[in-house]
Amino acid sequence: MRRLLLATSFLLPAGLALAQAPAAPPAPAPAAPPAQAQAQQPPQGDPVVARVEGQEIRLSDVRDAAQELPDELKGAPPAMLYPLIIDQLVAQKAIVARARAEGLQNDPEVRRRIARATDQELQQALLRREVAPALTETALRARYEREAGGRQGEEEVHARHILVPTEAAAREALEEVRRPGVDFAEVARRRSTGPGAQQGGDLGFFKRTDMIPEFAEAAFALQPGGISERPVQTSFGWHVIKVEGRRRASAASFEDSQEALRQAAFEETVNAAVERIRTAARVERFNLDGTPQSASQAAPQGAGQGAGQGGGQTGGQRAPGLMDGATPPPAAPAPRR
Numbered sequence: 001m002r003r004l005l006l007a008t009s010f011l012l013p014a015g016l017a018l019a020q021a022p023a024a025p026p027a028p029a030p031a032a033p034p035a036q037a038q039a040q041q042p043p044q045g046d047p048v049v050a051r052v053e054g055q056e057i058r059l060s061d062v063r064d065a066a067q068e069l070p071d072e073l074k075g076a077p078p079a080m081l082y083p084l085i086i087d088q089l090v091a092q093k094a095i096v097a098r099a100r101a102e103g104l105q106n107d108p109e110v111r112r113r114i115a116r117a118t119d120q121e122l123q124q125a126l127l128r129r130e131v132a133p134a135l136t137e138t139a140l141r142a143r144y145e146r147e148a149g150g151r152q153g154e155e156e157v158h159a160r161h162i163l164v165p166t167e168a169a170a171r172e173a174l175e176e177v178r179r180p181g182v183d184f185a186e187v188a189r190r191r192s193t194g195p196g197a198q199q200g201g202d203l204g205f206f207k208r209t210d211m212i213p214e215f216a217e218a219a220f221a222l223q224p225g226g227i228s229e230r231p232v233q234t235s236f237g238w239h240v241i242k243v244e245g246r247r248r249a250s251a252a253s254f255e256d257s258q259e260a261l262r263q264a265a266f267e268e269t270v271n272a273a274v275e276r277i278r279t280a281a282r283v284e285r286f287n288l289d290g291t292p293q294s295a296s297q298a299a300p301q302g303a304g305q306g307a308g309q310g311g312g313q314t315g316g317q318r319a320p321g322l323m324d325g326a327t328p329p330p331a332a333p334a335p336r337r
Contacts, residue, residue, distance in 0.1 A: 050086055052093035062086060130273040134265045135328060143261055144254045153249035155208070159219045160184055160201040162240040163194035170231035170238035177227060177240060184227070184242045193237070205247065219243060266328035 050057040065085050066074060073081065104110055133139060162173045162184075173191045177184045185200025192201050208216045218232045222243040232239045254261075285293045 049082075050090050050093075052090055053097040055093050055097065057086065057089050057093060061089060065089060126277075127270055127273060131266055131269045131328070134269040135262055140258060140261045140265060141254060143265060144257060148251070153251045155220070156205040156247050156249050157219050157222075157243050158205045158245040158247075159203050159222075160188060160242045160244060161194065161203060161215075162188045162192040162201055163197075163237050164191060164240075165193065165237050167231055167233070167238050170240055174227070174231060174240045177242070205245075205249075207249070215239060215241070262328045 046058045046060045048056045049059055049062060062082050062085050065088070066078075066081060069085075099105070105114075162170070162177070164170050164173060169191070173187060176182060176191075177187050185202070188201030189197055194201060196202055208220055210216075211219065212234050214232055214234045218228050218239075219241050222228065222241065224243055224245050226243050228239070228241040232241060285297070287293055287297075
């Protein structure tokens with residue numbers, strides 16, 4: 001259903017555009033009687049909204065299909081969106097009914113594809129159930145607190161610089177700022193061509209990754225009050241650098257860490273679940289020609305490495321893992337009000 005919905009959802013914007021097109025204002029209608037107004041309220045329960053060859057389409061099917069639409073369509077009013085979705089669900093049911101009538105469900109290739117899809121859905125259903133407790137906000141906060149002791153913010157330095165276009169000009173500036181009693185900021189205001197010259201070349205506090213490597217390496221090698229021993233060349237020109245202070249930034253908050261925590265918890269929990277289930281399963285291995293493997297051949301490869309690590313490494317490369325490229329399911333949306 002998902003693929004067909006996504007493949008045909010391009011029809012919905014056109015339908016919505018027509019539905020939203022401005023029209024001549026209708027003549028004012030008399031107020032609806034209480035019974036009619038009540039009928040316009042959202043239906044309760046899960047009523048049947050269509051039936052195709054005896055197969056029912058319920059309101060819950062429409063709601064589920066709406067959640068699979070692109071974000072720009074999800075916000076459309078249900079009264080406008082749902083009839084278009086029902087049309088597509090009717091088409092899907094009609095196609096499936098015709099395929100069954102023609103016996104395609106008995107085609108060997110179709111049966112294999114259905115079996116593979118069923119296996120994949122069962123795998124995902126089990127893993128979602130296994131991982132769900134580890135992805136709740138309570139579990140993620142507990143993980144954040146457990147790791148808080150080893151979590152440190154990045155080191156930062158507070159620096160000033162004098163930026164000039166040539167090495168010769170940089171050496172002149174460096175010689176001047178090294179004289180006793182000379183104010184680095186005052187020299188920067190006179191000599192620097194950088195955008196912060198009028199602020200005395202003040203760059204404020206920054207992390208190593210905030211600056212280009214040549215500048216960062218020189219700045220982070222200095223202690224407070226230190227001035228670079230020689231001019232530093234970057235793509236911007238030549239710099240004379242002075243470090244005013246160093247500090248370690250505050251560790252990331254729970255809110256800023258939440259996505260990384262979710263990914264780590266997801267990978268850890270899924271890997272552990274797959275390894276546990278695989279270890280408990282009774283497995284028989286055969287050679288590619290169908291003959292039984294010897295005891296040494298049948299030994300599980302990569303045991304204890306987890307589902308995401310793969311097994312049977314060859315030539316320094318690991319085999320593809322079950323969770324390669326996988327990401328945790330999105331956080332549950334806030335409940336509707």
